[in-house]
Amino acid sequence: MEAKYQKLYEPLYTKRYDIVNGVVEVEGVANEAAADKEEDKAAEEKGVPDFWLTAMKTNEVLAEEISERDEGALSTSKI
Numbered sequence: 001m002e003a004k005y006q007k008l009y010e011p012l013y014t015k016r017y018d019i020v021n022g023v024v025e026v027e028g029v030a031n032e033a034a035a036d037k038e039e040d041k042a043a044e045e046k047g048v049p050d051f052w053l054t055a056m057k058t059n060e061v062l063a064e065e066i067s068e069r070d071e072g073a074l075s076t077s078k079i
Contacts, residue, residue, distance in 0.1 A: 022046025052077045 018024045053074035056062045066074070 020048045020051045022048075050075045 015024075019026055053066075053071055056066060056074060
């Protein structure tokens with residue numbers, strides 16, 4: 001049963017990975033990104049910055065366990 005759902009969720013996990021890491025651009029964000037590029041050309045970061053850090057810090061249980069040392073590692077994670 002687990003293998004069945006793993007196959008079903010695999011495309012979603014792949015799509016999330018591509019969006020988070022900037023492999024693909026998301027519709028609706030491209031227009032905002034074009035406006036932001038004009039304002040701040042120095043920031044050329046693709047994807048969702050600090051995705052895993054933000055995701056884990058918004059979870060009540062995980063937020064208590066994340067230290068400053070962990071934040072550095074999570075902010076650069078590309079899982």
